[in-house]
Amino acid sequence: MLESLCRIALRCFAMTKPACPMCEMTDVMEHPEKWECMTCGHEWEREAPPEAGRVVKDAHGNILTDGDCVVLIKDLKLGGGSQVLKGGAKSKPIRLVDGDHEISCKMDGIAVGLKACFVKKA
Numbered sequence: 001m002l003e004s005l006c007r008i009a010l011r012c013f014a015m016t017k018p019a020c021p022m023c024e025m026t027d028v029m030e031h032p033e034k035w036e037c038m039t040c041g042h043e044w045e046r047e048a049p050p051e052a053g054r055v056v057k058d059a060h061g062n063i064l065t066d067g068d069c070v071v072l073i074k075d076l077k078l079g080g081g082s083q084v085l086k087g088g089a090k091s092k093p094i095r096l097v098d099g100d101h102e103i104s105c106k107m108d109g110i111a112v113g114l115k116a117c118f119v120k121k122a
């Protein structure tokens with residue numbers, strides 16, 4: 001069971017190999033720190049693995065973790081803009097999530113997604 005899961009993960013990973021930026025072929029060899037195109041020999045640096053070891057920092061550079069509370073540093077409009085969260089409002093304990101709104105939490109009883117750059121650690 002475990003082994004078959006590993007194989008599936010490997011196969012998925014293989015499909016995420018990039019195409020060569022020079023010739024756009026996908027026959028690419030993986031090195032620890034770079035990619036090498038088997039077609040034209042072009043080598044380029046690998047990007048850091050997405051999300052792995054991701055650090056979310058607030059507006060002042062403090063590292064945020066699950067369970068922290070945050071305070072808004074500016075007014076934020078919600079959705080259509082009919083509701084506004086006031087700067088200085090404090091959240092319930094946060095949860096860090098993927099995406100460009102890194103923080104999922106409740107504020108004023110409303111579930112919201114916030115950008116870390118608009119908050120500071122409470």
Ligand SMILES: [Zn+2]
Nearest residue numbers: 020023037040
């Ligand atoms: Zn190439």
